[in-house]
Amino acid sequence: MKIVLIGYGKMGKEIERLAIGRGHQIVARIDVDNQAALSQLSKQDVDVAIEFSNPASAFGNIMTCIEKQIPVVCGTTGWLEQKAQVEAATAKHQSTFFYASNYSIGVNLFFKLNKTLATLMAGHPEYDIYTNEIHHLEKKDSPSGTAITIAEGIIDAYPAKTKWVNNEIPAANEVAIWSQRESIIPGTHTVKYISKVDQIEITHEAFSREGFALGAVIAAEWVKDKKGVLGMDDLLN
Numbered sequence: 001m002k003i004v005l006i007g008y009g010k011m012g013k014e015i016e017r018l019a020i021g022r023g024h025q026i027v028a029r030i031d032v033d034n035q036a037a038l039s040q041l042s043k044q045d046v047d048v049a050i051e052f053s054n055p056a057s058a059f060g061n062i063m064t065c066i067e068k069q070i071p072v073v074c075g076t077t078g079w080l081e082q083k084a085q086v087e088a089a090t091a092k093h094q095s096t097f098f099y100a101s102n103y104s105i106g107v108n109l110f111f112k113l114n115k116t117l118a119t120l121m122a123g124h125p126e127y128d129i130y131t132n133e134i135h136h137l138e139k140k141d142s143p144s145g146t147a148i149t150i151a152e153g154i155i156d157a158y159p160a161k162t163k164w165v166n167n168e169i170p171a172a173n174e175v176a177i178w179s180q181r182e183s184i185i186p187g188t189h190t191v192k193y194i195s196k197v198d199q200i201e202i203t204h205e206a207f208s209r210e211g212f213a214l215g216a217v218i219a220a221e222w223v224k225d226k227k228g229v230l231g232m233d234d235l236l237n
């Protein structure tokens with residue numbers, strides 16, 4: 001498979017290592033110093049683009065791919081207020097857009113566990129809900145995309161909660177996400193239910209970026225001949 005990497009930072013380099021190991025070819029690496037190279041590519045040059053850049057540049061990069069009908073697998077977080085525009089453009093250009101806030105298989109299992117736990121706990125208001133994410137000091141967005149997905153999962157399953165807040169004391173209808181930036185931590189997410197007498201806690205801790213990168217390459221292999229707006233639920237089910 002011919003892959004273009006958009007964003008050649010920590011994730012771009014890890015994806016390159018795993019993609020080459022699985023027999024794929026990297027035909028271009030687009031980063032901040034050669035952004036124009038993306039507009040010169042056509043769908044004949046590339047099977048799929050994998051986009052891990054930053055919150056400010058993701059939308060433009062994705063739209064360029066969609067307009068060229070290059071299938072794009074995006075992992076960049078912190079830009080999702082523009083996702084509806086991307087979905088409309090995908091339909092208009094009969095193109096392909098795959099998105100996940102987290103490509104790790106373990107985290108996607110954790111998302112399911114989180115929803116099941118929230119369903120159980122919805123009948124036990126004596127427990128307060130607490131969620132926490134810890135990431136390395138270079139992370140640009142807060143809260144993490146994964147933490148937002150976790151909070152949305154709780155809101156779906158726990159009728160008394162209708163919105164999330166970040167790093168502020170929550171009102172009764174709010175899920176608090178507490179964000180922490182520390183050292184080189186690849187990504188740790190915790191959900192706790194705390195009562196006066198005990199607590200229930202689930203945590204996913206990534207030991208490296210390998211799980212994220214492998215999931216993105218598997219998504220690229222799966223999506224290359226598909227059309228429409230897709231995500232991890234489509235891939236894993």
Ligand SMILES: NC(=O)C1=CN([C@@H]2O[C@H](COP(=O)(O)OP(=O)(O)OC[C@H]3O[C@@H](n4cnc5c(N)ncnc54)[C@H](OP(=O)(O)O)[C@@H]3O)[C@@H](O)[C@H]2O)C=CC1
Pocket residue numbers: 006007008009010011012030031032035052053054055057061074075076077078100101102103104141212
């Ligand atoms: N969904 C998932 O599973 C995961 C998502 N992520 C997300 O992926 C994104 C990237 O993470 P990470 O690799 O750690 O970040 P890095 O900062 O290490 O890499 C991002 C790279 O993109 C470059 N860049 C900046 N502007 C552009 C542009 N216009 N076009 C192309 N590249 C550009 C940056 O250059 P410069 O540094 O010079 O600005 C940098 O080299 C983040 O949003 C992060 O939250 C991360 C891990 C897993």
Ligand SMILES: O=C(O)C1=N[C@H](C(=O)O)C[C@H](O)C1
Pocket residue numbers: 077101102135139140143144145146147186187188212
């Ligand atoms: O920036 C990161 O590093 C990560 N970002 C994603 C997020 O915001 O959830 C996924 C992972 O936690 C690593």
